[in-house]
Amino acid sequence: MLSALATNYQRLVELPAARELCALIGLPRLAPYWPALLAFSGLFQLLRLSSNMLSSLVFGTKFDALTARQKYDWGIRVVSQVHAIVVVLLAIPIFFKQELINDKLFGFDNYAAWVYTLVCGYSINEAQLAYRGYACWSA
Secondary structure (H helix, E strand, O other): HHHHHHHHHHHHHHHHHHHHHHHHHHHHOOOOOHHHHHHHHHHHHHHHHHHHHHHHOOOOOOOHHHOHHHHHHHHHEEEEEHHHHHHHHHHHHHHOOOHHHHHHHHHHOOHHHHHHHHHHHHHHHHHHHHHHHHHHHHE
């Protein structure tokens, strides 16, 4: 199953249109990471949706008594906290990558790129949530 996932991931990475788009926007190094970027964004969305169910199980009637807006905000805070903890732990080794130390401006490291992809996936999810929150709650 893992090999099938890797094969399909590689097929997405090698899509000519994706490579061209990444080059067009001036981010040619994004091409190997764009499927993960979208996947991370989707994972954060799933975490937000599942956090309400898990919070209901953990906190019971206290959580169930919250308004829809409070539950929405709670889910956003759970995702934010999980993201912060994960990224801090994953970012620590980046400070010791020799390639990045030697060339602070243009240095590149695969591990760092994966962490940046995670951060950008979270940011895309947050932008979508901010737009949705504004659209839903400002009316």
